[in-house]
Amino acid sequence: MGVGVFAFLGTLAVISALGVILQRSPVHSLLALVATLLALSGLMIGLGAVAIGFLQAIVYVGAIMVLFLFVIWLLNLQRDPGEPGRLAVKFFGAIAVAALVAELFAFFVRAPMSPMETSSSYGSVDRLADLIFSRYLVAFEVASLMLLVAVVGAVAVARRWPGDEARPNGAVGADRPVLQQARRA
Amino acid sequence: MTPVSYYLVLGAVLFAIGVAGVIMRRNLIVIFMSIEIMLNAVNLTLVALGRALGSADGQVMVFFVMTVGAAEAAVGLAIILAAFRNRHTVNADEIGLLRW
Amino acid sequence: MLINLLIDTAKAIVAVLLVLNLSAVLLWFERKGSALIQDRIGANRAAIFGIGRRLGMPNLGVTNTFVADPLKMFTKEDFVPDQADKFLHALAPFLSLFPVLITFAVVPFGDRLIIGSRVIDLQVCQLDAGVLYLLAALGVGVYGAALAGWASNNRWALLGGVRASAQMISYELAMGLAIIAIVMTFGTLDLQDICRQQGSVWFGWLPKWGILYQPLAFLLLFTAGIAETKRIPFDMPEGESELIAGYFTEYSGGKQAAFMLTDFAEVVLVSALVTTFFFGGWQVPYLHPDGLHFPGVGPILLPNLIVALLGVVAFGMKVVFFCWLQILLRWTLPRFRYDQLMYLGWKVLLPLGLLNLAATAVVIVALG
Structure with missing residues (x-):
């Protein structure tokens, strides 16, 4: 997959993931999560893991997220009122997250990575099924x-x-x- | 071709966003969704690493993560439902019966 | 490179336009056909200067359905309820139409067309995991109806949305099981390959169509498919005597037209899937890539262009037949009750699908 497609899907995934945690309305959060999952399944398909990418869309988007939607409806969740008085948690949470990002970033950027395998059978259903039903x-x-x-x-x-x-x-x-x-x- | 480290960094960023959601939000459903983000960030990392190492085992792990994710969602949402029925809230701070 | 891009674009546009136009024709057929069934006249108001009437022709309602109604639809006020979620309310119709239309990308509508040295596969996108793509697109399709119901901020609409999404995910299971049985039979996830494998014959005369292998799966897929389209007898999500119009109660104008179009595009989709999986897709019996081979008669050679065209026409005719069958069913059967619907989906179709799957597996192993 080209860098352009990666950049597009990656940005979509990050923005919608931010949407999940920043939206007040749970239904909007859920939709943002659906967008994240679809972008991720696109990325997986781009990596050659075709079967897993589509399974991701089928299982997560088609089933699990609908279950979430039902529960949100059942509980009749409206917009969250603001959460006052939790600034300290948010502040330290943000610092911890920033540290985590920095750490993982430093680790992964320096990780020596061999060039990607280009075998066309990498993500095929056959190969996946062979592994799952044997080893x-x-x-x-x-x-x-x-x-x-x-x-x-x-x-x-x-x-x-x-x-x-x-x-x-x-x-x-x-x-x-x-x-x-x-x-x- | 996009280098594998790009995927790993993207996975890390998404994972961190999931952690941030768990820490900052108090709505149980949104916390749950943040956990799903973390699971899926790891899935992406597994697929990318599998590709780099030329092994399909990473994909099998993703398959099992998805299975566990489905089971976890079913049980977790049932627990949220039961908790809501008893406490009439989904705010994690107000559900503290077992906390001293 | 550029020419390939052009060919792909042309294929995509042709496929989408065919589906949309067939949907419009189905709308006309439904209005006039239902009138015929119920001994009414049906759409007959609008006419262009009354030309047909002066020539003594009955008014077939063509102008009505293809010109007057769309004009009315798209010039109507686009009403959004006061407390509605504006963004989702606008997004939902497209979220419902889009997954249905993209599904046609993996449905093959013909064999190879050879122009000069160029071989064109008459399928928008050749995909090894075509069946998985199909199921994924169907899964995404749930959100259109669900969010339309939620965003309208109307309790009838919400009830319709809940019913629609519950119904769709329930029947997707039966649908998936039927499709898995077919995948096991043909040993591939590629829809074009499934079509090709249905081209040979048994005993020298019986075409090896999927329905001969999997008659039960055909019934399952067709029933579940009709349930997916949310039309009578499975139209609880919009049941007008209970829920006004269900999840699209609060829609008007172009957005409502999008929901109507989704309904008919789904009818076409179910027909296309049934045709592809069980009735040979674009296969014409005894037609091989080089010409007709009737049993007992020498081959009649045909050029590739004719063969490809025959395939496309055959596919179209089969699809139209199943569309006709669905519309006939829709105007013949009464509506189920909701508990009957869930009973049928979970306690009849699902166990039948599992049994069918087990039987298929046993037969495959027994035959080696």
């Missing part, structure tokens, strides 16, 4: 099991259990005396 087969199976556990767990956590409505203001642990004592203490 990483166990990891693949574990990952599928993990997804199953995560789905069951998510439903168990997010679901309204019978009796939830009966609690005063739906406060947690109203039926559990130990927690009540802990709160009173």
Whole structure:
């Protein structure tokens, strides 16, 4: 991929990533994140990782971000009111981040990098599938099991259990005396 | 061709933006999104390094990061939902029951 | 270099214009066809100086649909609700139309065309991972309807947007499973390659079309595809008796036209996908790159230009047939209830798709 395309996609990714953390409205943040992810998947495709790049778009943009959108709607999140009184955190946070950037930058710029491999099969679906279904087969199976556990767990956590409505203001642990004592203490 | 170090620097910058989001924002959903930015910055780095080293294993790692990211998003959003139901807020500072 | 760029641009423009024009023709067909089905007259008001009437012709509503209505649409006030999110409200129609149109980039509409020494593949973009591109574009398509509903700041619109996005991601699963079965059968992700492989024949006379390998996947893809277009019987997102007009309640003029166009472009897309995966794409039975080979008859040789043109025409005819079928379905079936829709998507189509996938895998392994 040429430097021009890299510069365009890279700038898009950075600007929209900044948009994610600077926007007040969660829906706008989410859209900015979608733009970041699409730019990143473009960069990956440009690097020759075609399958991974498109999978990124399918999995993140097509599924995970829609889930985020649903949750934002479900919670009816409007614009964040400003967050006063947190200037110190922001200040030290900014310093820490700047230090992190500088450190990573210095490290990566000086990292000796061999010229890029130009084999046309680098990111092909065949090669990826060969690896996943041979050397990483166990990891693949574990990952599928993990997804199953995560789905069951998510439903168990997010679901309204019978009796939830009966609690005063739906406060947690109203039926559990130990927690009540802990709160009173 | 663009040198690999450009990609690494871009990955570093995106990662730092994600860290900044986690530190500065108090909205749980936005914090979560910042974590996704960090994950994806790492994904880009893995793909670029895999390209530089001529090995497709980096891409396999990205594949697994995406899988874990999906699982994490499902569970994390469920937790946010449950927390919101109990506390009626998504502000991380106000959800401090387990903090002393 | 420059000539290649020109050829690519021409292919892209031709593909997009074909889709948009076919969408407009479908709109006309839907108005007149539905009138025929429901024993009405249909669009018949506007006419240019009444020429047709003086010649004793029935008013076919052509002027109505192709001239008067677009003029009306684009000269209407572009109304934006007071509390709406102005930026997203303006962005949403394009976010809904754009992913559908870019999907056509990987759909092959013909075989190779040879002009002089130049070989032109009649596909806008030859992509080894074409199917993945397709799924990615479909995934991005969810945001148009979702954000249109949210940005309008109207509760009916929001309900429509929620329904639309839930419906689309539910049926994308069934769609993906059907497409994976096809990918397993043909062993490639390249749509042009899938078309080419459907060119040979069995027993000397039966064309090896995808539907013969994967009849169940065809039903899955077609059903899920109709659900993706959000038209009756799957039109809960805009169900006018419940939600006014669903996610585009607050749109008028050109933006609303963009949503309508998306609907019809999606109809064309589903037809093109079904044609490509299951009905040989641009394949004409017994037509090989050098001419016709009827079983039992000697070859009839044809020049490449004729063969390529026949392919494009065949693809067009198949696509138009499936568009017609979808419009017929749309005016024949009643609307589902929302729980029925989710039941169909998650408890019928998804298990069927998984079963189909397992059966395909077993057959592939058994046949070596």
